[in-house]
Amino acid sequence: MPTLQDVAKLAGVSSATVSRTFNNPELVDFATRSKVTAAIRKSGYTRNETARSLATRSSRTVGILTDTFVSNYFAPILEGASKLLGQYGYYATVAATEHNLSDAESTDSQIRAWRSLIDRQVESIIMLAFMESADLAHLAKEFPKSIVIGTSIDADQHQCITFDHYIGGRLAAEHLLKNGHHNIVMITGPTHKQDSVQRGQGFIDKLKEHDIQLGINQIFIGDYTFQGGRNAMRKIIESGQNPTAVFAQNDDMALGVASECYNAGIAVPKDTSIVGFDNSNLSTVMSPPLTTIDQPLMLMSRAAATLALNISYGRAHQTPLENPQTHFIPTLIERDSVANIRT
Amino acid sequence: MPTLQDVAKLAGVSSATVSRTFNNPELVDFATRSKVTAAIRKSGYTRNETARSLATRSSRTVGILTDTFVSNYFAPILEGASKLLGQYGYYATVAATEHNLSDAESTDSQIRAWRSLIDRQVESIIMLAFMESADLAHLAKEFPKSIVIGTSIDADQHQCITFDHYIGGRLAAEHLLKNGHHNIVMITGPTHKQDSVQRGQGFIDKLKEHDIQLGINQIFIGDYTFQGGRNAMRKIIESGQNPTAVFAQNDDMALGVASECYNAGIAVPKDTSIVGFDNSNLSTVMSPPLTTIDQPLMLMSRAAATLALNISYGRAHQTPLENPQTHFIPTLIERDSVANIRT
DNA sequence: GTTGCCAATGAAAGCGCTTACATTGTATAG
DNA sequence: CTATACAATGTAAGCGCTTTCATTGGCAAC
Structure with missing residues (x-):
């Protein structure tokens, strides 16, 4: 894997210049810029996100905590959130706990999954409502950049996307x-x-x-x-x-x-x-x-993702997105499984 | 967020010692080890996986490439693979492409998702069979540490979990x-x-x-x-x-x-x-x-994860896991949707 | 008392980036 | 012609870890 240095050498510039053509192209002269892009293409360079994250202290990643992928309820949430995040250049990484365990083991596995997200320097965590509110609240307290979706945990302290x-x-x-x-x-x-x-x-x-x-x-x-x-x-x-x-x-x-x-x-x-x-x-x-x-899981998950984005934007002094609706009201969808038995 | 240095200072040792109590506890004296663990607990230290990945050039992460989370076919695969990986201390991160796009856009989005995995230094990529074999083959050629699940791409070159x-x-x-x-x-x-x-x-x-x-x-x-x-x-x-x-x-x-x-x-x-x-x-x-x-998607996905693990183990000179079955044969499950109309 | 060995620790370099700061050269003003 | 400003680039430190190598001190052997 070629590094920035390799590219720099190939292009006959310093690594700072290469970095700049990635992140602030307007700062580098057109001629050198094209030399650099040529070198990038030629060397097959791909940026090391790990190093970038370390240097900038920002991972552009938000974690999602769930207990399973196989769910008609959770899957659309993963889908909605991850796609919206993707549209803004962010990356969603989902940690799934092992389930079907005893209570103690399962709590343990939840914490492990949650820690693995934090260790990976996610900028916020979207928590799906697969555990008891008290547990969710506990985790959210440890890691304030949390967003709970689908249930509310004791109010104003934390961000929630709720449904009535x-x-x-x-x-x-x-x-x-x-x-x-x-x-x-x-x-x-x-x-x-x-x-x-x-x-x-x-x-x-x-x-x-x-x-x-x-x-x-x-x-x-x-x-x-x-x-x-x-x-x-x-x-x-x-x-x-x-x-x-x-x-x-x-x-x-x-x-x-x-x-x-x-x-x-x-x-x-x-x-x-x-x-x-x-x-x-x-x-x-x-x-x-x-x-x-x-x-409306799609809307709700997109709202959660928007909140997550705003947490990151806040830290980076970027202008935040418009605040999304955070409380959703149900509607009844009438199909054919209810008969009218009025006399 | 406290760092290793902070913990070291708190415990009155060098950061190397702290690092060792994490990774090679047998190398550090019992007394200092307990000083260190105390300091870790006290400071609320959590390890920065990003820095660790950079230093060790290993992310302990395998990527999974899919196009959606909402699928009766893909979800079990994500589940099976990510759980098995988790059991071995590895982490699965899944990248979903945006779908419902024009062909060109969708190819583009596939490549972006794929790149985002590589940029994140995943140690291998499990690719689900959501695109044409030719495209899969193309990606697998660029990134040889790929495993395709559910279809076969031109043979011996690449690793596949296949189904007949x-x-x-x-x-x-x-x-x-x-x-x-x-x-x-x-x-x-x-x-x-x-x-x-x-x-x-x-x-x-x-x-x-x-x-x-x-x-x-x-x-x-x-x-x-x-x-x-x-x-x-x-x-x-x-x-x-x-x-x-x-x-x-x-x-x-x-x-x-x-x-x-x-x-x-x-x-x-x-x-x-x-x-x-x-x-x-x-x-x-x-x-x-x-x-x-x-x-048998569960078996197949676990086999894919095992292959992925072995790629990493190979690089780390660890003893590999037993090689899994890679070709699966279908069986018919008889339920009640077929009538016998023999006269 | 030396010598040698080993266990426990520390010092420091380096992973691949970003970025503040320094440097250079050139255009503009006076 | 010198002073000033600014655009373009380079230098080097540092992000938070790991790991090699060096150092130290205690202990067994002689």
């Missing part, structure tokens, strides 16, 4: 109500996740306003996975409640529910209606297409 | 034949992709051996997307051929086919059977579950 899960829950309930449903069950996400409890609370509250109590028997604990949704639906069927509608707190589970319905010969939405949450890729791909709550 | 798409195609045909299907159509992937032509060729060849010719009217060009599968199925329906089986060259399209069947009131598999390809997450999630050809 509570209203989402209400919207789901409202839609079911409007279509005449009373006998309703809900499948939750992991109980320790804030977003899940908010979605649930919104749903329950709205129902309660219409004098429908969602009791312990109408609430099934899920885990945001297809299989989880499936298991829950099996239990629902076994319970003999014959609900006319089920609210699954995310689309993966909604698909699981639909799948179990299919197996049991239950027609969707004729026999039972389903509403999901997230409006992920899955929702348009299901048959019937899923009525769900839209969470 | 041709046999996969044959397997699909064989299964359909065995179940009594004669009136068959096929939906291909993008015609410029090697894997797609191989899948198609295997399918056609096997059929031909049983005196079934797949003519131009029975072959529909798809693009490996859900929507592509859907469109193709619509055309198939409109064509009035009423095939008893359709072979979709990947699972995304198979799902599209199923979806269109649903809309048209065609029962799967009673009215028409479907076989997919890849055995992606989608295939177990569909109703009915999809009969498909398994491509």
Whole structure:
């Protein structure tokens, strides 16, 4: 690998001049500039970003912390953030923790992944909401240049891109109500996740306003996975409640529910209606297409990336980008998985 | 951010000693070692990987080149490779090109992403098969420490993790034949992709051996997307051929086919059977579950990562890992989307 | 008491860049 | 013609580490 020095020698100039033709071409004479570019081409030189980062104390890199790449929820966020960053000449590097471990190991692995980002001198970290808010808050406190996306951690201290899960829950309930449903069950996400409890609370509250109590028997604990949704639906069927509608707190589970319905010969939405949450890729791909709550992950991830960029711009005394929207409100996307059973 | 020097001063030793307690603790006396670790903890020191990389000329990082994070095919590969690398203390960094561009722009963006990996001093690059083999080959020639996964580029020169798409195609045909299907159509992937032509060729060849010719009217060009599968199925329906089986060259399209069947009131598999390809997450999630050809992406990606590790180990005169399997053979996974129509 | 060896540490160079500062040459003003 | 300014370039220090080589002191052997 040729270095700046090699190029400089080849072009008969000093390495400073070569560096300048890269970073401040306006400072170098046209004639020498072309000598240099010729030498660069000839030697096949490629800049060593590592050395550049060290010298300038800026990596032009933002880290993203996630626990997996295989997720209908996280993947679009990675995509959105990394592409936007790329457009501004920044680089996104994502660290994935090892999951499927015991609690202690998994916390350990989360910290390792997080440290690896910091060690790599990322200029900020976008944290996806895959762990408990308290843990996120803890990390964000250690490393203030953090941005949390999808959940909020105790307020003003830190930057968050938030989404109103509570209203989402209400919207789901409202839609079911409007279509005449009373006998309703809900499948939750992991109980320790804030977003899940908010979605649930919104749903329950709205129902309660219409004098429908969602009791312990109408609430099934899920885990945001297809299989989880499936298991829950099996239990629902076994319970003999014959609900006319089920609210699954995310689309993966909604698909699981639909799948179990299919197996049991239950027609969707004729026999039972389903509403999901997230409006992920899955929702348009299901048959019937899923009525769900839209969470604009692309916008949110781009907003997070913009915040990240502004952290870096701030340090470099560059003029910041326009501040993005940081709080997002859900909307209901009506498709074909909810039947109107009004008499 | 405290530096090694700061820690050294705090502990009353030289920076060399601090460095050694990190990298060669056996060389430093127990007493000083504990002084140093105390100082590290106290100062909140975290190592600067950038500086370390520069000094050691090794980044402990392997790059992965892809075009998107949102893919049932690529995501598991990212997952598998990055987790394995992580287990060995290496770091995977993935560069995603911007897609949805014109051809010229997209080539440009691919090269930019690729360069950004090289500039970051990755020790090898794992390239996913999202572009034409010729382009992959071209890049691999420029940067010999490349590993291609999912397709083969002209042989022995370069390292590849390959999969026998041709046999996969044959397997699909064989299964359909065995179940009594004669009136068959096929939906291909993008015609410029090697894997797609191989899948198609295997399918056609096997059929031909049983005196079934797949003519131009029975072959529909798809693009490996859900929507592509859907469109193709619509055309198939409109064509009035009423095939008893359709072979979709990947699972995304198979799902599209199923979806269109649903809309048209065609029962799967009673009215028409479907076989997919890849055995992606989608295939177990569909109703009915999809009969498909398994491509063991986890194994393949781990094999690619192992190869990558060995490249680095080679440079560092470390003892290499056991060489992984590099060629993978498909198997057919029988689920419920193919009906036996033997009389 | 020398000598030699080895374990533990420090001094300093160097990885490939950037950048403040110094230097040079030339155009412009007086 | 000298003084001044400025554009173009070079010199060299330094970013935070690693690592070679030198130094030191203790201990075993003689």
